Amino acid sequence: GQQLNQSPQSMFIQEGEDVSMNCTSSSIFNTWLWYKQDPGEGPVLLIALYKAGELTSNGRLTAQFGITRKDSFLNISASIPSDVGIYFCAGQGAGKSTFGDGTTLTVKP
Amino acid sequence: DAGITQSPRHKVTETGTPVTLRCHQTENHRYMYWYRQDPGHGLRLIHYSYGVKDTDKGEVSDGYSVSRSKTEDFLLTLESATSSQTSVYFCAIRDDRVNTEAFFGQGTRLTVV
Numbered sequence A: 001g002q003q004l005n006q007s008p009q010s011m012f013i014q015e016g017e018d019v020s021m022n023c024t025s026s027s028i029f030n031t032w033l034w035y036k037q038d039p040g041e042g043p044v045l046l047i048a049l050y051k052a053g054e055l056t057s058n059g060r061l062t063a064q065f066g067i068t069r070k071d072s073f074l075n076i077s078a079s080i081p082s083d084v085g086i087y088f089c090a091g092q093g094a095g096k097s098t099f100g101d102g103t104t105l106t107v108k109p
Numbered sequence B: 001d002a003g004i005t006q007s008p009r010h011k012v013t014e015t016g017t018p019v020t021l022r023c024h025q026t027e028n029h030r031y032m033y034w035y036r037q038d039p040g041h042g043l044r045l046i047h048y049s050y051g052v053k054d055t056d057k058g059e060v061s062d063g064y065s066v067s068r069s070k071t072e073d074f075l076l077t078l079e080s081a082t083s084s085q086t087s088v089y090f091c092a093i094r095d096d097r098v099n100t101e102a103f104f105g106q107g108t109r110l111t112v113v
Helices: none
Strands: A004-007 A010-014 A019-025 A031-037 A044-049 A055-058 A061-065 A071-076 A085-093 A096-099 A103-108 B004-007 B010-013 B019-025 B032-037 B043-051 B054-057 B064-070 B073-078 B087-095 B100-104 B108-112
Touching: A004 A085, A010 A019, A019 A085, A031 A061, A031 A071, A031 B100, A044 A055, A044 A061, A044 A071, A044 B100, A071 A085, A096 B043, B004 B087, B010 B019, B019 B032, B019 B087, B019 B108, B032 B064, B032 B073, B043 B064, B043 B073, B054 B064, B073 B087
Parallel strands: A010 A103, B010 B108
Antiparallel strands: A004 A019, A019 A071, A031 A044, A031 A085, A055 A061, A061 A071, A085 A096, A085 A103, B004 B019, B019 B073, B032 B043, B032 B087, B043 B054, B064 B073, B087 B100, B087 B108
């Protein structure tokens, strides 16, 4: 099946720092998605990207759909303690989504 | 949360027993999904439904069956539970405004002993 490589696997940062994470795939996707999951909860959709090259923001979050349609990145600016959690990318094609293994973010006050 | 509820939230069952998990939605969404999540991994699609009585297999469908007799309910059944099916199961629905799985339930933690 399709595989997504999400990196880094984990990040430990200081409050106020910027964060960048990315996903790459050997397959082309029509849509790229970014989710956040808090402990004991289901994922929450943060950003959806629909076109190659698209750059979309949601507050302090910015995500881009790579030109090749095989990658995407997510940036978080000026991190705060409530940003902690697991961030997942997902690529969607043929109506189904394939998820990366997640980036665990820890923010130190 | 788009009115998604999963039941039960936690279950412990013995190997070889049948188990049914329920996902209920209140907003008439057409597409519903069942995923499993294992430690250190993302979500993997088990089955999905695109309407009443319309279902299809996902990436890890072996050992699972689903049914959707009403728009609001999507059932996942493990016919004979195995220890490898110990996992957290999430139901999701597609929001047509974003054309993707936008809302997830809170999950069902299933332990097969």
